[in-house]
Amino acid sequence: xxxxxxHGLQIESLTLGPVPVVRVTARGTLTHDDYVAxxxxxxxxxxxxxxxxxxxxxxxxELQGWExxxxxxxxxxVMTHGRQVERMALVTEARWMELLSNIGKLLLAGEMRHxxxxxxxxxxxxx
Numbered sequence: 001x002x003x004x005x006x007h008g009l010q011i012e013s014l015t016l017g018p019v020p021v022v023r024v025t026a027r028g029t030l031t032h033d034d035y036v037a038x039x040x041x042x043x044x045x046x047x048x049x050x051x052x053x054x055x056x057x058x059x060x061x062e063l064q065g066w067e068x069x070x071x072x073x074x075x076x077x078v079m080t081h082g083r084q085v086e087r088m089a090l091v092t093e094a095r096w097m098e099l100l101s102n103i104g105k106l107l108l109a110g111e112m113r114h115x116x117x118x119x120x121x122x123x124x125x126x127x
Contacts, residue, residue: 001094005063006027006028007026007027007028007029007030007031007108008027008028008030008038009024009026009027009030009034009035009037009038009066009078010024010025010027010035010046011023011024011025011038011041011042013045013048013049016057016122016125016126017126017127018126019054019055019125019126020049020051020054020055021054021057021122021125021126022042022045022049022054022055022056022057023056023057023058023059024042024056024057024058024059025059025062026058026059026060026062026063027062027063028062028063028064029064029065029067029069030063030065030066030070030074031064031066031067031069032067032069032070032073034070035060035073035074035077037069039077042077042081044110046081046084050088051086053082053084053085053086053109053110054086055085055086055087055088055089055125055126056085056088056089056125057088057089057091057121057122057125058088058089058090058091059091059118059121060090060091060092061091061092061093061118062095063092063094063097064104065096075119078104078107078108079107082104082107082108082109083108083109085109085110085111085112086109086110086111087110087111087112087113087123087124087125088108088110088111088112088113088125089112089113089115089121089125090112090113090114090115090121091114091115091116091117091118091121092114092115092116093116094099098114101114101116
């Protein structure tokens with residue numbers, strides 16, 4: 001789901017190799033309304049997974065940031081679903097995003113890695 005052409009969150013569930021993966025793409029500056037529309041879809045994608053824990057690919061190459069309330073929403077997502085994540089691949093070229101994600105690593109049950117290349121991220125997440 002994309003809320004506009006300039007910003008928003010898009011989600012899809014797919015299988016990369018033998019592994020089910022939830023892929024999220026973020027664009028622009030995210031708002032609280034983006035998360036309000038996105039959360040039911042994310043909850044459903046997590047519920048569809050057959051295993052206890054899932055793999056998540058977060059493509060943030062076009063992410064510019066969050067409004068304050070949206071940043072709190074993002075933290076809420078990590079608090080709600082972080083223990084269900086076996087592996088998370090973050091695709092970004094932004095150094096600030098890599099540094100900020102180190103906080104999120106503390107709340108994830110599984111492993112998280114940063115990638116500049118989406119193909120490398122998909123190879124790792126599906127291994």
